[in-house]
Amino acid sequence: MMTSEGPGWKRMVVLLVLVVVYLCVGAAIFSHIEGDPEIERRLQLEAFLRNFIGYGNLAPKTYPGKVALVVYALIGIPITLIMLNYLGQLLTRLSTRVNKCKLCSTKPLVNKLLNMVLIVTLGLTILFILPASVFSYVEDWTVLEALYYCFVTLSTIGFGDYIAAISENRIGHRGTGDLYRIVTYIWILFGLAYLSLLINYISNVFIKKAEEMERLTKEKLEAEISRLQQELAKTGKSVCKTAANVKSSVKGKMWEAPSGNNNGIDQESGSVTLLRIAQLEET
Incomplete structure (x- = not known):
């Protein structure tokens, strides 16, 4: 019974069940008519896809054939590589x-x-x-x-x-x-x-x-190392020469301790100065 609020729940459930039953009956009818041809077409498509991509279209299908292929390839691949090597040499x-x-x-x-x-x-x-x-x-x-x-x-x-x-x-x-x-x-x-x-x-x-x-990088590094060694040798010679000049200029000179009345330096500081000069002359 229709009301101002729309159909009731009972009628809605009945209509829903009717639609589902109708769809199931239709699915059963079409499955019976088109089922076998659909399966056949699907199998054909799967077989086509298996054979479409890759060099596996001539691959062995049986286990003895696969074992024979492994043995055959283990012998044939080295022979083929040797032949390709000879062709490459030619x-x-x-x-x-x-x-x-x-x-x-x-x-x-x-x-x-x-x-x-x-x-x-x-x-x-x-x-x-x-x-x-x-x-x-x-x-x-x-x-x-x-x-x-x-x-x-x-x-x-x-x-x-x-x-x-x-x-x-x-x-x-x-x-x-x-x-x-x-x-x-x-x-x-x-x-x-x-x-x-x-x-x-x-x-x-x-x-x-x-x-x-x-090779170029190695030569550059060796040249740079040689240059640095030469620079270090020159620097060492210069230092030794400077030290020798200082030693020769200091050696043999007489130093007297300043008196307590000169420049405000006492006898004790003068003795310290003489001691340092003596040590420098010994070295």
Whole structure:
């Protein structure tokens, strides 16, 4: 029964229960109709997210496969590092030959700088710019995405948010796609060797600069210490010379005690003066 103050509590409770029951019935109906497809889509999304980020898209799933991977990696990683070391040595020899080019024979410093710019430019062009152009076309990436992939891969950061030669791309023929993957793996090997060579060169430059600063600082400190020692030696000689002059000027002089009638000094103070002069002459 409606009153001027609004509906009563009993009707309010009945309406609330009715709404809750209605919502529960609707939830049961839609859950029965859409429940299984929703679970399937959720599982697909979870699987997609697991396979989307990182190089773990080809990771073993079984325990025997994981154990075999550990054993295989313990043998393969040292072999790969040895091979990369040899590649780095070959690239070092090549860079040494390029560094001997005399693009500017009149100024050795300018010639060395030009040779280094040539080495860096060739390396960046062959291992970054050209591969990024190929990846941009084949993988349908932007140029910035391709350059980002090149740096992340060759620097061994390896986020895996971009992976070449594994997803659907514009190379549809199987043989061409396999060749594309092989070339990509070879590019990664040479790129790792080149980037490690570049990083080692930059590290050596910093180390040499630090050693040069240490050497200069040591030389300055040694020079300052030598100067201070010379100054101390000069000061010591000057002090000794002054003391010798004082001694020679005092030695042999006769001092008489002033009389009690002279300047108001008594005999006792005069004896003290003579005693001090005698001690000075003995030293």
